[in-house]
Amino acid sequence: MTEVTDQIKPFEQVLKEQGITLVRDHTHILQVNTGLLCDLACKHCHIEAGPHRIEVMAQETMDDVVAFASRSRFKAIDITGGAPELVPGIVSFLRRLRPLTDKLILRSNLTALSDQQQDELLAVLAELKVVVVASFPSTSPSQTDAQRGKGVTDKSVAMLKRLNELGYGKEGSGLDLDLVANPAGAFLPPDQSAAERKFKSDAERKWGIVFNTLFSFANVPLGRFRSWLEKSGNLDGYLLKLASAFNPCAVDGVMCKSLVSVGWDGTLYDCDFNLAAGIPLAGQRRNVSELLEPPGAGEVIAVGDHCYACTAGSGFT
């Protein structure tokens, strides 16, 4: 512990001092992390995904997830990674999940969709009206490339244009295209609505791109991002910044109250960040095949000090 991190109280203690009990509401979102394989190795990645990773969801685990979704009826199913686009069997997985939920979401880094071999996946996304939530940290190419790798802006912009051509992000198309912007460094994200206005204006002016909603999220000090914070001498300052920005009101809106997350190997978590931190659902290691129904209202949520990232400022919902 350094002098600065000594000043930061454990997240659990702060909740107690504020008289806040963090327990589940109704669980209506299923998040599925299909694996750590990714074509990029972004500096802010909390699960350290990359081209060298081999962990991907097996067919049997996909079957278990589909069975769980069948007996649970989630309002939304959110497919993430790594790059889900690179996971074998992803198209069939999406097709099987589609009838089981109102809203099926695919998180994309855009570059993994760019390969010509992904044409089938693109067509299926549009056919199934899958919501595409794409990472796009900044309308400044230097910031985007600094976070995600050289040349990523150009590839991302080309894919966003392609998605627009398919109808994504266009009013009345029924095809939602949302962007996610994580700060390109050790600083907090901007106010979401102000950032969305600027992104929409910049994206239209610079590239003629349209999208529906911008989500502006803080980077979570885990995985590769934590390593970068350490190497760049920003760890203490960033942790202090997150803890100082703790907003008790933001606890009400945190996603773990309504979400359950399944890792690539079927292990259940309260959220994708607990997955990265290795803290299983409610602190007990269980597999998706064992759960008869989603965790109930009032059930305890496992927390760690990384939870400060979801309660800083206006929060992470």
Added chain:
Amino acid sequence: MDSYYKPEDLGKFAEIGEEAPELAEKFFDYYGAVFAEGELTAREKALIALGVAHAVQCPYCIDAYTQSCLEKGSNMAEMTEAVHVANAIRGGAALVHSVQMRKIADKLSM
């Protein structure tokens, strides 16, 4: 004292209120109101503040408003342009005084 300026000293700014609390309260209330979202966005105001911070060469302000600009969604290109605006006005303010020099020199010269 090994340095007049230490980043952690910025956090002590509010201590000025210990000696003259009413004046400090008026100042900080005013300060907060100035930077609130208005006809100009909070992001635009932070960019102006960054430019002014360079013009008055205040290390505390440069530190605070560099972070503020980034956290309000500005990028380095925009921030650099803001500093150039400050520089142009500062440099221009020196250069435009050449009007005085020329006027006086004209009067004195044959």
